[in-house]
Structures are given as structure tokens and as C-alpha cells.
Amino acid sequence: MDIRNLSCEGATVINAVDYLEAKNKLDKEAYESMPYKFESCTYNDPKANRQIVFSCLDCENIGLCYSCSIACGHSTHKLLDINYKKHFTCDCGTVKDKSVDKCNLYSLDIKENDEDNRYGKNFVGKYCFCGNKNSSENNNMVQCQLGNVCNEDWYHIDCLQLKANNVTESEFDDFICNLCFEEYNDMFGQIFKKYKDHKWFIKINIDTNKEAILLKEGYGAVLQEILSLEKKVNLKSDICKFLGVLVYKDLIDPYPYYEPPEDTFESIIKVDDENYLTEDKQYTKRESEVLFEGLKNKDINFAKFDTLKTTLKDFLTDFALRKDIVKKEDIDLFFSRLKKNSSIKRSYSELDNSEVDSEMNEEEELE
Numbered sequence: 416m417d418i419r420n421l422s423c424e425g426a427t428v429i430n431a432v433d434y435l436e437a438k439n440k441l442d443k444e445a446y447e448s449m450p451y452k453f454e455s456c457t458y459n460d461p462k463a464n465r466q467i468v469f470s471c472l473d474c475e476n477i478g479l480c481y482s483c484s485i486a487c488g489h490s491t492h493k494l495l496d497i498n499y500k501k502h503f504t505c506d507c508g509t510v511k512d513k514s515v516d517k518c519n520l521y522s523l524d525i526k527e528n529d530e531d532n533r534y535g536k537n538f539v540g541k542y543c544f545c546g547n548k549n550s551s552e553n554n555n556m557v558q559c560q561l562g563n564v565c566n567e568d569w570y571h572i573d574c575l576q577l578k579a580n581n582v583t584e585s586e587f588d589d590f591i592c593n594l595c596f597e598e599y600n601d602m603f604g605q606i607f608k609k610y611k612d613h614k615w616f617i618k619i620n621i622d623t624n625k626e627a628i629l630l631k632e633g634y635g636a637v638l639q640e641i642l643s644l645e646k647k648v649n650l651k652s653d654i655c656k657f658l659g660v661l662v663y664k665d666l667i668d669p670y671p672y673y674e675p676p677e678d679t680f681e682s683i684i685k686v687d688d689e690n691y692l693t694e695d696k697q698y699t700k701r702e703s704e705v706l707f708e709g710l711k712n713k714d715i716n717f718a719k720f721d722t723l724k725t726t727l728k729d730f731l732t733d734f735a736l737r738k739d740i741v742k743k744e745d746i747d748l749f750f751s752r753l754k755k756n757s758s759i760k761r762s763y764s765e766l767d768n769s770e771v772d773s774e775m776n777e778e779e780e781l782e
Contacts, residue, residue, distance in 0.1 A: 451675035453482035456520040465670035483507035488515035504529035535566025587629035
């Protein structure tokens, strides 16, 4: 951006086109890094059963929803994106939060902390069997789909020893870690034995005495079929209770990944492909070229730039609708009126050379 060492009544003066282009680029980059709105906390939001959680590394056992990680007091702390977690309630401004007295995005004064929140090793930046951080050199990872014991830990693909188990990444969709598999080993054993013809998993060995499960594509539908068959035999069987209650929302009908409402990005610079004004009144390529020519030698007081942004579109609309040419003197008149803080919105029919000359001569006399 071309920022010049000039001053106008104590204000910085910049080239308007450069500012427009730079701001457009920054707005787009900001949108791409934060594509969602951050207007409300997910505390007590029934849709946020599986949401992105941010761990505050400056505090002990504090997890934040997406919005609070941006808009509340912990935003100035060191935060770590630990990806999606199930059944986690945002800690921002709760009774246990010693750093932030009140959540900026929650209407009630008091937020009770959720005693059922669990804080695994991901909250301190550790992952996998190896306990290492998710480094850029080894960031191909898979999350435990069950997660009841491991707190939905993330595991390096390399640590799964796929090659030693004669398996490739293309052969599975999801994963159940050794800790969660061991916790429900008896139940999985019953299902394997009774429904051995249903192919939905690959058992693998990870080091000594560590067994885990790779879940094949479509495993949820297969487990639903097994549950339906089991219900016909005995509604109260252990397999029914296990698949129908305990792991139903983990393996058969998982909670959807909650995402906050998406924000929108509207480019300041809009050009259509056919070089005329579209229905939503975008600038045409020709208008942009003429505007650039009119702006490139004119420095705008930074404080008045908002006026420029809000009035330029109206000024050019009549020209564009009639596919009329925007002349140099029209642009000159626009800036003349802008400097005087007078009305900018003028129909093209109000402009003629005599008025332009009169305005410009008056401006020269004032200068």
C-alpha cells in the first residue's frame, strides 16, 4: 500500500486505490482465517454436541468455543486449537474460570461450569501413544472415533504401524484406539463372534499388547444392521445396550460436526465478466478502469475515506444503468464535492460541462 509522508490537517494522506486494494486483500485474508461469525457462545447450545474446542495454555483446564476464543478475555492468551470434542461445554466466564469474570457473548451473569467436561492430554498440546506434539513434520493424524477413555485423542498415522499390519490408509475411514478398545473388549468380542460375517473392522496390533480397530467405510450402516438383528432376538441383550445406547452416537449415528454460522465476504472491488452492470449493481470492468484513472493522482484524506466508500457506488450507478461513459470531468466533480462535504449523489443528467467547469474553477479559487 502506498502510504505517503504527507499530511492534510494533521491526517495521513494515502492513495485511495492502493488503500482500497490493500483493505480488500486484508479483509479476504481475515475471512479465510476466521470464516465463521463469533457472535454467541455455545454454552447450553443443544446443537453443539460436537464442536471445535480451543484450549487456553495460560490457564489450567479451560476450554473455549470458537466464538469465545476470538471475542472474550482469553483471546489475548495462548490458545491451542484441539479440534472437535464431543459433549464439551465452553468454560469461558464460568465459575471455575479464574481469568475471565464474564463471558462477553453470554447474556446471563453466571455461567456454571460443566462438571462432566473432560480434559485429556490434547489440552496441554500432547497427542498419540508417543505423547509428542502434532508437529508440521508429522501432522497426518486420525482421531479416535469412540474416545470414551482416551478423550478423543489424535494419533499419528505413522504410529499405527499400518505397514507392519499389512494395511494401507485407503482401507479404513476411522479408528478406535487401544485404550477404548480395551475398555469394551468383552462387548466387541461378543459382536465379532456372533456377527463374524459382517465385515466392518480391521484389528491391528500396535507394539506389544496393544490392539486397536480400524473402521472400514460404511461401518456405521453395518453396525446399525447388527443392532436391528439383535433387537429382533433380545431387546435387552448386552449387545443392544452397547450399540443402541452406549456407543450409538459415536459409531452408528455420530453427532454432526457443529459449525458456527458462516460469515460472508464481499469484495470491495467487483468486476463482472461481460463488462456491464449486473443485477446486483456491481462495478463493471470499464468503471473500475475509469475510476482508477480518476483516483490515481488524487490523494484522499483518510478520515474522509468512509464517505468515499459509501457515496461512490451511488454516484456511478446512474451512469452504469444507462451504459453511459464516466468522463474525467465527472470524476473531477465527484472529488470536488467530496472535499467540500457536499452532496455526492447526483444523477448523470445533472452533470454538464458548464457545471463541472464552474465547480472546478470555484475549487481552484478556494485553493
